Amino acid sequence: MSLERKKQPKDKIFRLYKKSSYNGKMTLFMPKREISSVDSRDRCLCGVVVIEDQDTTDMSWKVYAQLSLELRYGREDEELMGLQFCNEMIVRNQQIYPAQDIRRTANKTLVIPFKMEISGNLSPTVRLKPSRLYTGSPIGTTYTMSVYITTEKDGIKNLQKTSMIHMNVWVKEPEVKDEIYLGEAKIFKRLLMPRSFVKVKAAALIEKEKEACTVLVKGNIQCWPCKKIEHLKVRLIQAVDVAMFSSGYFKNDVGFAESKMVDFENTYRFQFKITPHCSSLSRPGKHWLAIQDTIHNKGGIGERLAGSVLSADQNLFSIRIIYYAQVIVKLENVSKEITLKLPFVLNR
Incomplete structure (x- = not known):
């Protein structure tokens, strides 16, 4: 046999x-x-x-x-x-x-x-x-x-x-299995007049297009009585936490979009598509920027942003990288801006 x-x-x-x-x-x-x-x-x-x-x-x-x-x-x-x-x-x-x-x-x-x-x-x-x-x-x-x-x-x-x-x-860093990562947030504020309020709800999603990643930020603004939006800004921020420093994160803007002077009735819906990039950030006054460093991207040719690093333990050698979208709404005759923070994961 x-x-x-x-x-x-x-x-x-x-x-x-x-x-x-x-x-x-x-x-x-x-x-x-x-x-x-x-x-x-x-x-x-x-x-x-x-x-x-x-x-x-x-x-x-x-x-x-x-x-x-x-x-x-x-x-x-x-x-x-x-x-x-x-x-x-x-x-x-x-x-x-x-x-x-x-x-x-x-x-x-x-x-x-x-x-x-x-x-x-x-x-x-x-x-x-x-x-x-x-x-x-x-x-x-x-x-x-x-x-x-x-x-x-x-x-x-x-x-x-x-x-x-x-x-x-x-x-x-291992990639997140889900191709689309969703970060949501909402805020409800009372205004000075009786029964007056403003409600902002937004979400950030990742859309993959070949090697590039696009962040889709969408949401809506509800307000009574109706007011004009002086400006609506969306900033993509990279925050880097180096374990050797206890003073917080190094933060850099890696994307920006805005719209100004918008009239609406009751509800205003918005949507922005922003591609995170690092080409215009190497100017004086900015903090350290985390860029991708792999065996396939050596020599600083075609620099790209580093991916999110979430699994780093708190030790003397750890560096954490997080990304989030910041939505800033400024209404007419309202002194303070309304801000939302939408975290998302950037895979490389």
Whole structure:
């Protein structure tokens, strides 16, 4: 009786990332450089390290793979007298040589495969863009995969700096399953005259169009007695919360629409379509702006807004990003403006 063997599914590799050390003796290959911040099924980094012209009989040297996290919360050009605006943490460090599954070739070349599994929640990769021109180290959270060789002599470990390799890794926020996210709000206010009132109700929805996301803000205004609307404004706001600061959020306008001097009877219905953007926000006086930083958008070409980051835990390395639409209504002969806040989720 013959037993049929079940074919094991194999992961197909469509792209391979490569980086060599300064002296050219060590090369790192990785099939992927993106992992999920919360999904345990997508929390594994693997690769192959190739070392040339190394004495394999000498057991005093070892090879390590290390994943580190850096949070930079200030400009590098403003660091003075040893003060650094960054925190660093080693997420995972493991020895990959000497180990099993080592392949030696005839020309004294070592081929070392490794697999690194990450446990616990990670803060997503976030890039912050200052309002003034900046060319220093990236501001925000940065993950780096490092491979290096250490030698031990007389009980002292030495690091071979010319054989170090550093390769960036991106941690992504999982997308919200629902394609349309709805944020609703309403407000009811009494006016000075008897039985007079104003009621504003609005909602914000996300409409996906290929790679772009459009925010649809619609609602209605009810008022008695009838009054004229001096202005109706809708602002899209990005709020960034950096854990190292306790002074609140960095807020930036990422979209705007308005209408002025509108006459209506009893009920006025409005609707605005706004596309969030960051092209016109790099002017003096604005706060740091969270922009998308992925392996597919490196070098600042075609900058796009970062997606919402809601799962970040409150720790020294977390950065949260939230979006909301602010509806501002100003009625004739009413001193105060009426404001509604409509949160929404921006997926990337």
